[in-house]
Amino acid sequence: xxxxxxxxxxxxxxxxxxxxxxxxxxxxxxxxxxxxxxxxxxxxxxxxxxxxxxxxxxxxxxxxxxxxxxxxxxxxxxxxxxxxxxxxxxxxxxxxxxxxxxxxxxxxxxxxxxxxxxxxxxxxxxxxxxxxxxxxxxxxxxxxxxxxxxxxxxxxxxxxxxxxxxxxxxxxxxxxxxxxxxxxxxxxxxxxxxxxxxxxxxxxxxxxxxxxxxxxxxxxxxxxxxxxxxxxxxxxxxxxxxxxxxxxxxxxxxxxxxxxxxxxxxxxxxxxxxxxxxxxxxxxxxxxxxxxxxxxxxxxxxxxxxxxxxxxxxxxxxxxxxxxxxxxxxxxxxxxxxxxxxxxxxxxxxxxxxxxxxxxxxxxxxxxxxxxxxxxxxxxxxx
Amino acid sequence: xxxxxxxxxxxxxxxxxxxxxxxxxxxxxxxxxxxxxxxxxxxxxxxxxxxxxxxxxxxxxxxxxxxxxxxxxxxxxxxxxxxxxxxxxxxxxxxxxxxxxxxxxxxxxxxxxxxxxxxxxxxxxxxxxxxxxxxxxxxxxxxxxxxxxxxxxxxxxxxxxxxxxxxxxxxxxxxxxxxxxxxxxxxxxxxxxxxxxxxxxxxxxxxxxxxxxxxxxxxxxxxxxxxxxxxxxxxxxxxxxxxxxxxxxxxxxxxxxxxxxxxxxxxxxxxxxxxxxxxxxxxxxxxxxxxxxxxxxxxxxxxxxxxxxxxxxxxxxxxxxxxxxxxxxxxxxxxxxxxxxxxxxxxxxxxxxxxxxxxxxxxxxxxxxxxxxxxxxxxxxxx
Numbered sequence: 001x002x003x004x005x006x007x008x009x010x011x012x013x014x015x016x017x018x019x020x021x022x023x024x025x026x027x028x029x030x031x032x033x034x035x036x037x038x039x040x041x042x043x044x045x046x047x048x049x050x051x052x053x054x055x056x057x058x059x060x061x062x063x064x065x066x067x068x069x070x071x072x073x074x075x076x077x078x079x080x081x082x083x084x085x086x087x088x089x090x091x092x093x094x095x096x097x098x099x100x101x102x103x104x105x106x107x108x109x110x111x112x113x114x115x116x117x118x119x120x121x122x123x124x125x126x127x128x129x130x131x132x133x134x135x136x137x138x139x140x141x142x143x144x145x146x147x148x149x150x151x152x153x154x155x156x157x158x159x160x161x162x163x164x165x166x167x168x169x170x171x172x173x174x175x176x177x178x179x180x181x182x183x184x185x186x187x188x189x190x191x192x193x194x195x196x197x198x199x200x201x202x203x204x205x206x207x208x209x210x211x212x213x214x215x216x217x218x219x220x221x222x223x224x225x226x227x228x229x230x231x232x233x234x235x236x237x238x239x240x241x242x243x244x245x246x247x248x249x250x251x252x253x254x255x256x257x258x259x260x261x262x263x264x265x266x267x268x269x270x271x272x273x274x275x276x277x278x279x280x281x282x283x284x285x286x287x288x289x290x291x292x293x294x295x296x297x298x299x300x301x302x303x304x305x306x307x308x309x310x311x312x313x314x315x316x317x318x319x320x321x322x323x324x325x326x327x328x329x330x331x332x333x334x335x336x337x338x339x340x341x342x343x344x345x346x347x348x349x350x351x352x353x354x355x356x357x358x359x360x361x362x363x364x365x366x367x368x369x370x371x372x373x374x375x376x377x378x379x380x381x382x383x
Numbered sequence: 384x385x386x387x388x389x390x391x392x393x394x395x396x397x398x399x400x401x402x403x404x405x406x407x408x409x410x411x412x413x414x415x416x417x418x419x420x421x422x423x424x425x426x427x428x429x430x431x432x433x434x435x436x437x438x439x440x441x442x443x444x445x446x447x448x449x450x451x452x453x454x455x456x457x458x459x460x461x462x463x464x465x466x467x468x469x470x471x472x473x474x475x476x477x478x479x480x481x482x483x484x485x486x487x488x489x490x491x492x493x494x495x496x497x498x499x500x501x502x503x504x505x506x507x508x509x510x511x512x513x514x515x516x517x518x519x520x521x522x523x524x525x526x527x528x529x530x531x532x533x534x535x536x537x538x539x540x541x542x543x544x545x546x547x548x549x550x551x552x553x554x555x556x557x558x559x560x561x562x563x564x565x566x567x568x569x570x571x572x573x574x575x576x577x578x579x580x581x582x583x584x585x586x587x588x589x590x591x592x593x594x595x596x597x598x599x600x601x602x603x604x605x606x607x608x609x610x611x612x613x614x615x616x617x618x619x620x621x622x623x624x625x626x627x628x629x630x631x632x633x634x635x636x637x638x639x640x641x642x643x644x645x646x647x648x649x650x651x652x653x654x655x656x657x658x659x660x661x662x663x664x665x666x667x668x669x670x671x672x673x674x675x676x677x678x679x680x681x682x683x684x685x686x687x688x689x690x691x692x693x694x695x696x697x698x699x700x701x702x703x704x705x706x707x708x709x710x711x712x713x714x715x716x717x718x719x720x721x722x723x724x725x726x727x728x729x730x731x732x733x734x735x736x737x738x739x740x741x742x743x744x745x746x747x748x749x750x751x752x753x754x755x756x757x758x759x760x761x762x763x764x765x766x
Contacts, residue, residue: 029713030712049712051734051753214661240651240654240655242672243646275676276675336518336520
């Protein structure tokens with residue numbers, strides 16, 4: 001009987017919760033899923049080639065390829081931290097020419113053997129790893145922070161290549177979603193800032209970076225890495241791992257809901273649960289979010305959405321939706337949900353109010369950047 | 384119009400509704416323009432019907448779902464003059480197959496009844512044509528009789544895809560659904576005229592959700608997505624790449640013993656592919672994912688997908704001093720002492736060991752290759 005090999009997989013994560021709950025997949029040489037593990041668990045595997053992978057907090061799938069034979073016992077570590085320094089999911093993540101690593105950004109190859117050593121050198125081969133910084137601003141294009149509302153610039157960093165990033169923290173008292181105005185090539189860009197009023201720097205911060213999208217210089221705002229759970233959800237969502245992000249939202253209930261360590265993160269979690277049809281059981285949480293954080297306008301949209309399904313609650317729902325229509329949103333998704341909710345309002349009455357709100361919201365539509373996760377308006381400045 | 388294949392409702396299966404509209408007689412450049420149609424500044428399309436027919440042909444000839452084989456296929460197409468449709472679909476179409484409001488309404492009734500026949504059914508909807516997408520969640524598809532004289536409302540010749548999706552997204556029908564809406568996003572000035580969506584074809588919205596009902600919305604501000612003569616729309620091209628060339632395929636897992644295309648893979652791959660294709664044509668096209676996102680399998684492959692493998696050696700001087708052995712994970716040798724570079728061959732997807740035996744001054748190497756569809760291109764640096 002062949003001797004089994006043993007593999008233990010470790011995940012390096014800043015968050016205990018993420019490290020403990022992120023699923024690890026092991027696929028055999030035919031890419032059949034043979035095991036699903038959690039951190040620290042051991043798998044007994046036959047001789048052969050295996051892919052071991054997990055989607056980590058940078059929103060990327062990290063993989064190790066291993067060759068196991070002769071009863072080897074190995075411990076493998078998947079680590080997002082190095083990449084977190086530089087890598088963000090860019091708007092264009094896949095090249096036209098597909099590659100073996102088309103769905104993954106981080107890969108390493110290990111060949112583990114027990115017994116007789118191979119007479120060949122072991123090679124580590126980068127299979128088309130493409131650094132996905134997404135940050136390649138046109139050289140020499142000046143970007144100026146004109147103004148911020150509800151947030152203050154804490155720090156501006158510029159790389160040797162000339163790429164800038166701006167770090168914001170919230171103002172002491174918020175009455176609406178924090179946002180910043182930037183001037184780029186005759187355009188004014190207003191972007192919502194996903195800061196967190198409940199913590200200290202950098203646990204309250206967000207970072208604004210430049211990217212190229214379809215040939216145009218744009219901005220993106222990211223929750224600071226130190227806000228691990230919220231940042232992970234944002235990165236996973238941006239990278240297209242909606243279900244992974246929603247799983248985090250579901251499992252991080254205490255962190256997101258009860259302790260209010262990060263209301264903006266909690267809101268993102270709620271939006272994710274809404275996307276997978278699981279928000280209704282958390283109606284109480286959404287109601288608390290809407291009442292405790294009046295400045296976080298999006299929470300009114302989510303509550304209105306939930307309440308609008310019941311005739312008895314329709315009046316409160318519409319009142320919330322109308323109030324939400326008068327202030328800026330944090331997430332583009334909420335703006336879209338609000339427009340659709342008002343446009344397809346399921347109950348009669350208060351038509352004039354809805355019409356007025358829709359007109360006001362529709363004024364912003366032409367200037368909305370739908371590719372941005374954070375609510376983003378772009379206006380051309382007059383000469 | 385009934386299904387173009389024999390409809391079978393006696394057991395669970397897949398039911399599909401396909402609509403493609405390129406011909407708009409009542410807009411400015413149509414045969415029968417009306418003042419209302421002229422006011423929208425739209426142009427005839429050249430590839431929407433063709434794209435829809437191509438998807439229908441894929442369903443008919445290549446779609447593979449052992450648990451839910453194709454059991455009905457409703458196709459309504461309004462091609463532009465001279466627009467070439469897939470010959471197989473063309474041959475199956477009855478004389479009256481135009482995508483008018485009444486025809487779509489009739490097909491929708493039949494499609495809904497088919498989907499309602501079993502909860503284990505799979506529903507697939509693909510629509511293409513001029514559209515109005517004003518948010519990230521909804522889109523209106525303009526039908527052939529859009530802006531026809533004498534209609535009671537502006538959108539009588541249109542179908543509200545978000546409302547129809549909502550009407551089908553409930554626990555009493557096919558619990559696995561896939562919706563693809565391939566429609567142009569109109570200029571804001573036009574889009575604003577559709578504020579209330581009154582009159583567009585819609586369904587009542589029952590309570591509850593289907594288990595999985597993702598809605599993929601392609602939206603472009605440009606016209607080139609539909610303007611490539613003799614081709615398909617960019618969204619269609621990307622989707623067909625994901626399905627036919629297994630660009631979104633992943634190995635067997637869960638309940639599937641086959642390679643498959645899942646919701647997660649589509650969300651991960653489709654938006655990037657569309658964006659990359661659009662960028663190559665100087666366009667910006669994004670894909671929004673709405674509806675209820677839940678993991679489900681759209682398509683399985685009866686055989687492991689094959690991959691075009693292309694390996695080069697660097698530097699070129701190493702090529703006549705190196706021979707390659709390529710072996711599958713199970714040890715089966717695919718290539719032995721191969722000395723033609725670049726190495727080009729077609730293999731089944733999987734993990735392989737590549738051994739390169741080199742003579743001085745180069746060192747022999749061994750590595751693991753992760754070969755995933757549709758192509759694997761890599762270069763090996765010889766030391």
